[in-house]
Amino acid sequence: MLYVVLFFLIFSLYLYVVLGGADYGAGIIELFSSEENQKITKKTIYRVMGPVWEANHIWIIILIVILWIAFPAYYNIMVIHLHIPITIVLLGVTLRGVAFVFRHYDAIIDNSQQLYDTMFKVSSLVTPIFLGMVFGALISGEIMVVEDASTLSFYEAFIRPWCNIFSVLVGLFFAALCAFLSSVLLIGESEGGNENIYIRKSTIAAIVVFVVGLVTFGYGYFSGNIFVLDFIKDPFTMILVVFSAVLLFPLWKTIKNGNKVWSRFFAGLQVFLILLAALISHFPNIIITKTGSISLMDNIAPDAVINVLGITLIIGGTVILPGLFHLLKSFKMIKILERNSTSN
């Protein structure tokens, strides 16, 4: 059952990164668009994200609930030392969700739209950066775990773990990844020759992802980050990363041919490979502290808990996944498939 729980943990992490990430990315794209393109993007986002965005963001709740039920000791370190960035993420999630609904459900369209738009765009950028910083913090080697946190200074215990160059770089990398995913998604959803806007955006985003990724690795390597050193040493993870980079070519080709389903598949696969590489290189020691590393498998909840959780997840999954698939299919895929078949 432990493996079922682990599967769902990684599965919801992946889905959150891809679906939630594309969702954040949409706001980032809108932020970095000209005024005219912003209007087009706003409309497209509403059409594409409207029915599904809430579902996209529930994955993080599933993720966090699995963490606290099955891996309480691990969760404990996160919520104590990363209190501040997690709070900022929550603030971002709140403002962003509210702004999205306000701008589409306000009965009267007037100047307040500008406020909603700004709230939506800015929080779309800030939230994934801090989320990425949380990921970065876990592997930065800056977290100090001691019996009594009051023996450390406030800076050592609650600021340095996440407020360091490496974590910030990971944050930027994650935000760029979101923008990349979203632009690939939006290519397939734009209408009336607007595809080119998003093709351009996806190219820029891909370059940013590549450059920031390289800088992050470079910095990690030269500053002796254990995670990065292990990552590079492990041939298997390097193969995954290279493979992910190679996928840019078929991705580019499918985008040019207007094959929306395959282009999304390739973009999703790339993210999956990157995530897999990151997980594999250090699994299960996912928290790297100043003094060593903490395994996800340390202090696991008792078997009875894991078993019940596993069964719940299987049942929940069989109810939810078909429904979710149907939702996506009803509003997204059908449209794409129809358009593909008519254009052929």
Added chain:
Amino acid sequence: MENLDAARLQMAFTLIFHIVFACIGMVMPFFMVVSHYKWLKTRDQIYLTLTKSWQKGVAIFFVTGAVSGTALSFELGLLWPEFMKHAGPIIGMPFSLEGAAFFVEAIALGFYLYGWNKLPEKFHWFTGIIIGVSGVASGILVVAANGWMNAPSGFDYIDGKFLNIDPIQAMLNPAWFTQALHMTLAAFTATGFAVAGIHAYQVYKKRKVELHKKAFKIAITFGAIAAILQPISGDISAKDIAVRQPVKLAAMEAHYNTEKGAPLYIGGIVDTETQEVKYKIELPKMLSFLAFGDFDAEVKGLNDFPEDEHPNVAIVHYAFQIMVGIGSLLLLAGILYFISLKRKKWFDNRKYWLLFVILAPLGFIALEAGWIVTEVGRQPWIIHKIMRTKDAVTPMPGIVFSFYMYVAVYLTLSIAVTWLMLRQIKVLNRSNH
């Protein structure tokens, strides 16, 4: 401000807001599907207008409820890491099921909101039912987790360790049913009266009278039935608490000394120094009867328990009085509504509508007061008799700043949502129906 106090205030504050958003998001779908059903049956355009207007309300409250709920799911750990470290695995079951129910709700909402003219009519309507049912299921599951804090079960507590964990027994703890029943009825009462009150105001102001009367009837029917049933659930809860949490019961009644045939105090001002309740109405032997069904039963007083296990008696007592007082008032109002169905003349009387306008916020005040009784009444424990709240709080200092931030954000959010609702009504009144 002490870190512990700041953390408790932040938790209380965010919960107070989340409860309002979540209750409306959970109950309004039922109003919406009733109106939708009437539209499908009668093809009366008014019902369609009303359904579409309510669905926007549902969408706005679902999202505010969802994001404040997401924040809460993290806050549990951020503010109370020691609690979550031990309690997380034990009460994870209702939370993981709640996640699933919530997911189903979000999927159904996606279908419902975007399904007009795209999905088959009946299936579309049915997705509305799923929103409501999974919303109520979410609510019950979360309350079950809270029930565990009041009635911890499903583990053995040996030498400070939680052993032999049984997550299912923990979920089905002795308090889950009484609390879930009381809360579900409260949600229907509060939302029913609140929504009905808003529409009553429009009738009072003579705007779109026909539409708002229809809306009022749907909402108040739910509210009135729940309000009439609530005393039964209240009685079950009181009898349960009398046995399981005698300190809480004593605090609710400001009952200091153990006695047989204990009187019930209504209202009054608590003086914790002299342990007296001044200016109260006293009903002899009623507390014994209400708590144990026997006029001469012994009711334990606060002085029978160590002082460091007492909650804040004044707060708990006042909150309890407010809850019961408003509950009784809404019960009468519920009966009044059903009488008015026979006396159609009343509907032409403006005072009738004014009455329901005044009642609009009361349900939610009672509901919040009830949660204050439950939560403050359990103090100083976070897990009854197992873990103290002060031992669960985060070691990170300066929580007070995060508290101020949440106050600022949630207050702004509430003002914004209220403003948005006013704009909804404005547009509704301008519509053709």
